[in-house]
Amino acid sequence: MQNHPHQPNKLRRLMLKTMxxxxxxxxxxxxxxxxxxxxxxxxxxxxxVTVGILHSATGxxxxxxxxxxxxxxxxxxxxxxxxxxxxxxIKYIQEDGASDWPTFAEKAKKLLVQDKVxxxxxxxxxxxxxxxxxxxxxYNGMLFYPTFYEGLEQSPNVIYTGQEATQQILKGxxxxxxxxxxKKFFLLGSDYIWPRTSNKIARKHIEKLGLxxxxxxxxxxGHTQFNSVINKIKLKKPDVIFTTVVGGSNVAFYKQLKxxxxxxxxxxxxxxxxxxxxxxxLGIGGENVEGLYASMKYFQSLPNDNNKAFVKAFKKRWGDxxxxxxxxxxxxxxxxxxxxxxxxxxxxxxxxxxxxxxGIELTTAPEGYVKVHPNHHLWxxxxxxxxKKDGQFDVVYESKELIEPNPFPKGYQ
Amino acid sequence: MxxxxxxxxxxxxxxISFLILAAILLVxxxxxxxxxxxxxxxxxxxxxxxxxxxxLSWGLGGILSLGQGIxxxxxxxxMAMFLKLEASSPENTQIQSTPxxxxxMDWNQLTELPWFWEPFHSFGFTVFAIFALPALxxxxxxxxxxxxxxxxxxxxxxxxxxxxxxxxLIIGQQxxxxxxxxxxxxxxxxxxxxxxxxxxxxxxxxxxVLLLITLVAAQYIRxxxxxxxxxxxxxxxxxxxFSGYDVSNFKIFIFCIAGIFSSIGGAMFxxxxxxxxxxxxxxxPSIEMVIFAAVGGNLSIFGAIYGALIVNWAKTILSxxxxxxxxxxxxxxxxxxxLAFPKGLAGIYESHVQPWVDKKLxxxxxKKAEK
Numbered sequence: 001m002q003n004h005p006h007q008p009n010k011l012r013r014l015m016l017k018t019m020x021x022x023x024x025x026x027x028x029x030x031x032x033x034x035x036x037x038x039x040x041x042x043x044x045x046x047x048x049v050t051v052g053i054l055h056s057a058t059g060x061x062x063x064x065x066x067x068x069x070x071x072x073x074x075x076x077x078x079x080x081x082x083x084x085x086x087x088x089x090i091k092y093i094q095e096d097g098a099s100d101w102p103t104f105a106e107k108a109k110k111l112l113v114q115d116k117v118x119x120x121x122x123x124x125x126x127x128x129x130x131x132x133x134x135x136x137x138x139y140n141g142m143l144f145y146p147t148f149y150e151g152l153e154q155s156p157n158v159i160y161t162g163q164e165a166t167q168q169i170l171k172g173x174x175x176x177x178x179x180x181x182x183k184k185f186f187l188l189g190s191d192y193i194w195p196r197t198s199n200k201i202a203r204k205h206i207e208k209l210g211l212x213x214x215x216x217x218x219x220x221x222g223h224t225q226f227n228s229v230i231n232k233i234k235l236k237k238p239d240v241i242f243t244t245v246v247g248g249s250n251v252a253f254y255k256q257l258k259x260x261x262x263x264x265x266x267x268x269x270x271x272x273x274x275x276x277x278x279x280x281x282l283g284i285g286g287e288n289v290e291g292l293y294a295s296m297k298y299f300q301s302l303p304n305d306n307n308k309a310f311v312k313a314f315k316k317r318w319g320d321x322x323x324x325x326x327x328x329x330x331x332x333x334x335x336x337x338x339x340x341x342x343x344x345x346x347x348x349x350x351x352x353x354x355x356x357x358x359g360i361e362l363t364t365a366p367e368g369y370v371k372v373h374p375n376h377h378l379w380x381x382x383x384x385x386x387x388k389k390d391g392q393f394d395v396v397y398e399s400k401e402l403i404e405p406n407p408f409p410k411g412y413q
Numbered sequence: 414m415x416x417x418x419x420x421x422x423x424x425x426x427x428x429i430s431f432l433i434l435a436a437i438l439l440v441x442x443x444x445x446x447x448x449x450x451x452x453x454x455x456x457x458x459x460x461x462x463x464x465x466x467x468x469l470s471w472g473l474g475g476i477l478s479l480g481q482g483i484x485x486x487x488x489x490x491x492m493a494m495f496l497k498l499e500a501s502s503p504e505n506t507q508i509q510s511t512p513x514x515x516x517x518m519d520w521n522q523l524t525e526l527p528w529f530w531e532p533f534h535s536f537g538f539t540v541f542a543i544f545a546l547p548a549l550x551x552x553x554x555x556x557x558x559x560x561x562x563x564x565x566x567x568x569x570x571x572x573x574x575x576x577x578x579x580x581x582l583i584i585g586q587q588x589x590x591x592x593x594x595x596x597x598x599x600x601x602x603x604x605x606x607x608x609x610x611x612x613x614x615x616x617x618x619x620x621x622v623l624l625l626i627t628l629v630a631a632q633y634i635r636x637x638x639x640x641x642x643x644x645x646x647x648x649x650x651x652x653x654x655f656s657g658y659d660v661s662n663f664k665i666f667i668f669c670i671a672g673i674f675s676s677i678g679g680a681m682f683x684x685x686x687x688x689x690x691x692x693x694x695x696x697x698p699s700i701e702m703v704i705f706a707a708v709g710g711n712l713s714i715f716g717a718i719y720g721a722l723i724v725n726w727a728k729t730i731l732s733x734x735x736x737x738x739x740x741x742x743x744x745x746x747x748x749x750x751x752l753a754f755p756k757g758l759a760g761i762y763e764s765h766v767q768p769w770v771d772k773k774l775x776x777x778x779x780k781k782a783e784k
Contacts (some may be wrong), residue, residue, distance in 0.1 A: 057736050057737045058739070058740050083680070092734045095732070095733065095736055096736035096737065096739065098731050098732065098740075100692050100695065101594070101595060101597075101688075101690045101692055102688070102690060102692065104580070105686065105687070105730075106453065106686075107730075107732075109449065110449065110733070113449040114449055125593075126594060127593050127594040127595065127690070128595050130595075130597045130598070131595070131597055131688060131690070132592075133597070133598065134597065134598045134599075134600075134608065134687060134688075138608050148522075152520060191584075191585065191592075192499075192588070192592050192593050193517070193520050193521070193586060193587065193592065193594060196520070196521065196587075197520060200522070220581070220584065220585060221584070225520075319620075363714055400575065408508065413509050
């Protein structure tokens with residue numbers, strides 16, 4: 001949450017001045033279109049508009065972020081094929097954040113200051129978003145951020161297309177209580193802000209429901225020795241292991257869980273995760289997570305028509321053996337939401353786009369239907385997926401209504 | 414007497430090199446580039462501080478430290494802590510459960526500022542810490558190693574291990590350090606907004622001037638008796654020891670100096686980039702810092718600055734042009750440099766450019782004499 005006032009956009013003024021200084025002939029044509037769509041200072045020409053794609057193409061995060069890059073490129077290509085935005089074809093400039101937070105900040109600045117992009121689709125980890133955020137606010141950019149995350153943030157310059165913590169957690173725990181009769185929870189996570197905040201909210205909610213947390217443990221990112229905590233879990237006999245372990249650690253965790261004789265298909269204990277998507281299962285192996293439950297808003301197997309078309313197009317573009325996880329779908333929403341907002345505003349001007357974004361809806365979203373809340377997060381459904389041997393999820397629960405995003409949940413902080 | 418001493422400290426070539434460098438950094442680059450690029454160059458130059466320190470400790474003293482990121486981080490975090498406290502005034506952090514403490518502490522359920530953060534409310538203490546912390550740290554590491562005559566590869570490995578330990582510590586203690594996110598969203602220095610373009614200009618020039626002062630200091634050390642002793646030590650430690658010198662003290666001293674240089678670079682990095690993160694202090698960045706010095710030429714203090722500048726520049730340009738392949742290009746560049754020019758850029762200069770310049774100068778002088 002930022003309280004400082006926005007600085008006047010010097011660049012924009014400078015650009016305007018240069019445009020004034022252009023020869024009269026050019027001035028006429030430029031100003032005519034500029035006033036039509038109000039694209040002052042941005043990389044918008046008569047027939048193209050430029051956006052930025054900022055993810056890690058190299059480094060440790062590349063494996064996770066590749067799906068997002070592919071989704072964003074696909075969305076842009078599809079929008080172009082259907083006529084573009086306000087009659088302009090979208091060009092993108094891709095930059096590599098290199099899994100390094102200072103690099104993310106540098107590249108974001110480059111995209112805004114030098115390339116003058118109208119929007120940036122990007123980031124994955126909270127660390128990269130936190131690094132990019134001050135840049136977005138300083139230069140008045142618009143970031144479409146695709147990952148489910150911890151909440152506690154709301155920026156006028158970011159649209160959060162993934163779920164915030166309460167949308168994933170509260171319904172997940174309710175579901176475990178109501179349909180599985182769970183009473184005792186064991187919380188486990190990687191040691192950084194997202195798992196810690198998620199587990200904090202989970203604990204509050206569990207206690208609110210009159211249930212019990214029997215253990216809470218954290219391990220560093222990349223940790224691969226879970227045997228001692230598995231022993232603890234066996235001793236405490238929880239009904240649910242609630243995990244927010246991320247990335248490669250999951251491979252070790254689920255293999256060791258299986259080796260320790262905990263069979264996920266028996267659901268004793270039941271494992272509920274916020275962080276294992278189809279992408280991670282590729283690494284873990286479907287046979288090791290069969291029976292796992294995941295609380296997310298999107299699964300590749302969602303049976304609606306939007307999703308069928310999306311999966312088909314995605315595979316056609318990027319290969320048949322590819323899987324699509326929750327974040328990949330959220331990344332796909334970015335360009336589409338931006339397009340919808342630009343068209344409604346009739347302008348590429350960031351301030352106008354920002355004003356129109358609340359209330360923008362997508363009926364064509366693979367996850368079904370989404371709408372932008374005034375707090376810049378999406379209304380979305382909560383879903384529980386049940387992992388199968390082939391690495392896909394069966395959707396066993398879907399909230400009837402869209403869940404209102406609430407990045408600053410009262411009573412959960 | 415005084416004059417000859419001065420002359421030996423600053424031979425004509427060095428004065429010319431210094432003036433050329435100063436002209437490039439203070440005039441040419443600010444004229445040629447807009448503030449976005451200039452700010453990036455400022456960032457590259459913060460690594461030049463580290464490379465300068467490495468030329469002294471590694472090039473001259475033969476002490477290869479693969480953990481200079483430690484010192485870069487000490488300076489960077491000290492500055493970041495000061496700026497973060499300034500950015501976390503109770504008004505700015507109203508929405509937190511505990512207003513008045515940095516946001517990441519609030520997320521980690523800390524309810525009061527840890528004691529070791531308290532002194533960083535003071536700018537004076539922060540500046541003191543930027544010099545004192547790396548010196549103290551380097552002294553402890555140096556004393557523990559050099560007094561026991563641990564050197565060479567073993568020393569390099571141990572510094573690397575310390576860099577790894579420090580990174581793990583920072584990431585693990587996220588309530589106190591910001592963890593893997595680092596310390597972000599730094600805004601003002603004594604109420605002066607460091608994110609504006611004008612502030613970036615000012616910080617760039619402050620950075621360059623500091624760098625030039627550091628360079629002069631490095632040159633002074635290099636030309637002094639101490640510098641000659643260091644070279645002697647590098648080439649034959651035992652002979653120096655048998656001559657009655659306490660080798661370990663000299664080593665500790667130069668290692669401390671290199672640490673302080675890196676720390677100044679880290680502090681300037683935080684000011685110019687606007688945040689500090691553990692990704693700048695671990696093993697990989699520490700090795701990169703050695704590469705800057707190696708590309709420049711590990712014996713040349715001017716080379717160090719050009720090395721840091723050129724390698725980082727290449728990194729930026731390559732990654733902008735080939736976002737998916739640039740790492741390979743960088744790797745190829747390093748291999749090429751090491752194979753083709755083992756003495757780095759300074760080596761190329763010495764073997765090719767300088768003889769040519771000398772020849773031309775002599776020709777001019779000859780002409781003058783003939784007239």
